[in-house]
Amino acid sequence: MQRCATTIRLWLAALLLFSAVLTGRSVLPMPEEITTAHRWLADHLGQEAVPRPFSFDYDGQSSTNFLKDWKLARSSRALSNQRTEHTLSFTAPQGELVCRCVAIEYEDFPTVEWTLYFKNTGSNDSPVLSNIQALALYLERSGSDEFLLHHQVGSPANLTDYAPNQTWLPPKARKQFAGEGGRATSADLSLVEPARSCYEEALGPGRCRLDVTPDGSTVPHSGFPFIRGLGS
DSSP states (O other), X not given: OOOOXXXXXXXXXXXXXXXXXXXXXXXXXXXXXHHHHHHHHHHHXXXXXXXXXXXXXXXXXXHHHHGXXXXXXXXXXXXXXSEEEEEEEEEOTTSSEEEEEEEEEESSXXXXXXXXXXXXXXXSOOOOEEEEESOXXXXXXXXXXXXXXXXEEXXXXXXXXXXXXXXXXXXXXXXXXXXXXXXXXXXXXXXEXXXXXXXXXXXXXXXXXXXEXXXXXXXXXXXXXXXXXXXX
């Protein structure tokens, strides 16, 4: 493999934490929704947050088992009056791989978005990097009712474009959203509502996949296709 610095960029669009309040044609989030979004970022992307809302396999091991042991450098900077950028850089113990998560926090809308970057900073090929999930999120429910997933048809260019759907998710069921023909939303719109007040959207033209698999009272969400290898 030719020696080069390789960066894999995985884009994840907005994670909307609470339903928007509609007034006429305007979207007016409530102050408590903004507060909830800030709290969510602190809980999931703060200095000591565990687990992180993304995952990957490295040398056959899941990052959920080792990422907490990697060196973490965290910084923040204001991009504007309404946007703050938070950067978390995780470095492997031997220093051969850096996983960088760049998140944007908004002051005027209950949204958190982030992008993952991977770079081999060593002089040799890294171990195999695979199963990169830019979004790996667990949601819990209370009560005995099963999860009801609200989702929409994408744009197959017919009368069903953007039609709403509902799918009950009993334990061990699996619902997958993916594009067709190289188009990210030709079959499904990758905006789902697995809980009453939690939205998520994963975008990656032609390469987006969203899996929803309930297990008892928890739904794991994972966001991008299997990717193997990262050369130096």
